Amino acid sequence: MFKNLFLNSTSLIIGIFLLLFLVIPIAQVFYVSFLDVNGSFTLVNFSDFFKNQLFIESFYNSFYVAAMSVVLASVFALPLAYFTSRFNFKGSVIIQSLGFIPLIMPPFVGAVAMKLFFGTNGSVNLLLDQYFGFKIPFMEGLNGVIFVESVHYFPFILINLITSLNNIDRSMEESAQSLGSKGFGLFKRIVLPLSMPGYIAGASLVFLKVFDDLGTPLLLDINNMLAPQAYLRISSIGINDPMGYVIAVILVVTSILAVWVAKMALGGKDYSMLQKGGGGMIKRDMKPRQKITAYSVVGLILFLVLSPHIALTLLSFGTIWSFSVVPDAYTIDHYKNIIFENSIFIKNTMLYCTLAAFIDIVLAFFISYIVLRTKVKGRQLLDYIAMSALAIPGLVLGIGYLRTFYSFNNPLDGKPLASWWFMIVLILAVRRLPYALRAANAALMQISKFLEESAESLGAKKTTIFRKILVPLMTGGLLAGFITSFSTATVELSATIMLVSTEVDAPLAYGIYSYMQTAAGRGPGAALGMIGVLIVAVGTYFSQTIIDKKYKKTGEVNNG
């Protein structure tokens, strides 16, 4: 009796939490987009959207930027995937580790630094002009967004494509050869279609990420795209302007549509599950000339991928960097500034992200337990809702929070709830819950049910089992989830930007954004960015080590 009461009430509490802080805000956004001034149902807002030249242009631009980013990211990813999968290539390890770079630094952080590197008067173009007498408009207008986004997100395509190529059973190619097929014909008829699922999965992810991204266009001063328009409407015209909501709805619908189109394109076939062997493509040794080409292509792409990091490092240590290849001089003043004088951003981030990650692992622990170990009604729904936060653009959730919680006042200070700093914690928690949940699920799935049942048969109560069996065994997984949630939350901008009402409450990502608005603030902004990148890098490293260790440990337990 007690057991069921406990589980049911826990499920109910989690359900209410998700309803309040995820479902209702999103529903609000949809609801408001269909309301007229008098509060009754209307489609006028949508027709207004499509009558407005700026919005149509923004829609077109967002679409264009997302599509072109996929194209450019493919240009980066395809040769790399081909080299690693087709040839015995020493650079493979480097290429595989490139895959982690987008996890370490979201594109907006390096956007301004990239301008200084690749802009009209940036390092690369100054050198090109000096030696070859021409410039390349890498960062002009939408080009800049496309360039920055694809440099950051191409590894999504790369990783998926490499996985997919490695999953191709070698006999797929050999049987075609045995039947007389060879060269490009074989590639086109067998290898390409079999690797398509991986490519499409990666490409649609890139499309979504770019389409929803707010930070990069904002920092590059590009306003005629959907996400910046939504942000500007809400932040400058006010939360009652329906256009912000309409744009948010269009963002969500387009995201869902993109996923759906990708699914349709695949026809629901996952070939990797159907093949038995794996082993990847038949590998060949490279001829000397091929080697030179391969290494130069890899070198160039490596330079591009690392350029935001290099540029950001230079910017964070540079005194003045304008119309010159590298900064005039170097200093650590920017770091001193953000660590000692304006430490509020780092302090806030530490506080918010710790709280958010803590909320995440508590929720994740109970959700995964309820889903995997109990028969509580609606348990699958809890899982789906929690995971769905992955698909919702941060900006849309931010708008939803603003709308939902603006009309309630915080009993502590009488100000609107939406401007309370704790709401930032909650939105970060909801946004990063899927990461923690994934980690908790993985951890719980590895624990044999017999371990709990044997404790039960010895008379242990549920609470004792939680305390003495599950939590200790899941510690590694939960810790990994905590770190992932924490570190990725430190560089989250699109949701929090809507909720920051005063600089006193602002976290690090917002600090980067506001510093980067002025030329003088770029140094400290870059230093903040470096700190953020460092937190994520260290966090990723630790959670990876914890997971590796844990696998080894549980492996021993299972064998023994």
Place this chain on the structure above:
Amino acid sequence: MGNIINIKNINVSYGKNHVLKDVNIDIKEKDFFTFLGPSGCGKTTLLRLIAGFEQSQSGELIIDGKEVSKLNPWERDVGLVFQNYALWPHMTVAKNISFGLEEKKVPKNEIDQRVDEVLELVGMQDLKQRYPFQLSGGQQQRVALARTIVVRPKVLLLDEPLSNLDAKLRNQMRIELLELHNKLQITTIFVTHDQEEANSISDNIAIFNEGVIQQVGAPIDLYNHPKNLFVANFLGTINAVKGKTSNGTFSDGHDFKIESLKADNSDNCSLLVRPQNIYFEKKNDSDQNFKGKIQSKEFLGNIIRYQVLISGQVMTIDSMHEGKEKIYSKNEDVDVFINPETSQII
């Protein structure tokens, strides 16, 4: 009939691992030829070498009078059916089968006709538009076969094609394979580690062990006249006694002796007798009588297998279980008979 494949002095090594050692085999046209051996013996490597997926360090490979060692797989006109079938998951049954014909630029109407013919041959005409994942294991096997034979290769190579099927289906497919071979008269090389499968299906067998061909011959010849202990053991249970032979008499150096053998003198040889060639009653005049003591008994259904101590040697004896015969118990004293004609000295 002439040979369609000549394998001459083939050597294959991976680093220090010498996988095929000086292999020589000739395969007759239209033969159903089997490479038999335990796993890791090099049989699949040789098959893949013939298909063009492995390279030899030395030796010649001649198919239909032409040296093909340097040719690519797609230039060899041999068809390989993979152990895991390797059907392309993104193509229908019909597309899988027409692939090779399209590569050979066969006219469209002929492709359709040949695809239909081969589908009928393997009894799959109704499943033409299915995808591989919608087929059972046996059906996938038939499609894999159809895909290869439709291009009419000079040689059909089958890499353990029955190993992924359950026992019952395996027997059925074995019969179908044989019927197909009889109908198409296409030279077939079959790789397996299952001696029963090899015996039942093959015209000739090459037995491999550790990269070396042990013996080549028809299944019955190999069974009755193995050249060495490995072949003798691999093809079925056998009693082997070490000893020496002089003037037609084998002796283990102690009490065990058999006379009137057709064998050369040797100081180091083995006497081989199959368990079914030792009896509890005299059948021929030339049978030689021994005193024995039953050590243990195993009931295997159609036979009863005894371990019997005969003149200091423990021998396995298989006695047909017909229902009326005498069943011996442990420690019972028995008379046993061995015929020198069904015994062999190697």
